[in-house]
Amino acid sequence: MARRKQTQNEAQIVVFKLGGEDYGIEISQVREIIRKREITAMPRQPVYVEGVINVRGTIIPVVNLKKRFGLSGETSTQNPHTIIVESGDGLVGLLVEAVSEVIRVPADHIHPPPTVATSLDSEYLRGICRIGDRLLIYLDVEKVVNASPTAFTPDALDREATMKEQIIAAN
Secondary structure, eight states: OOOOOTTTEEEEEEEEEEEEEEEEEEEGGGGEEEEEOOOOOOTTTTTTTTEEETTTTEEEEEEEEEHHHOOOOOSSSOEEEEEEEEETTTEEEEEESSSEEEEEGGGEEOOOGGGGGGGGGGGGEEEEEEEETTEEEEHHHHHHHSSSSSTTTTHHHHHHHHHHHHHHHHH
16 A cells, blocks of 8 residues: 655644543654653652653653543543653653543544634644534644743643634534
8 A cells, every 4th residue: 555745835733632622732742652661760850750661761751641640530440641752852751540542633533723712822832723513622742841840831721622612603
């Protein structure tokens, strides 16, 4: 089967779940996806850093995205995965509830964050993808991993919910 080349007219996105919502990251930033494995805790780390894992001899820090974004509830134990991404000088694992699919999204279905959400708190967003009737929060991995620990406060999360409502209302 011929493999279709990705163009600037579309993005290929790995879709995953957090707190019942769909999130996505550019597939080119993903090294691999693994089932959750035992994590070794590290002292004196931010609450969202679960610890480190050993993947074929490489020690990789693991960030719990649900905690990173201040979402309530524990990460589901049914089908958690760690998405290993390339970030800066190394690899980082992103702990998510489930990885659901890889999709191609036309560029005209990727909307910039509304002006109400444009702040330091939302700089981690690449945009919001409209896929049929659903919305997908399209993340910038570098900014999620490297943003300051206070970038994901309750106020920032309230602005994100308002942004999604505005996109729905505009369509």
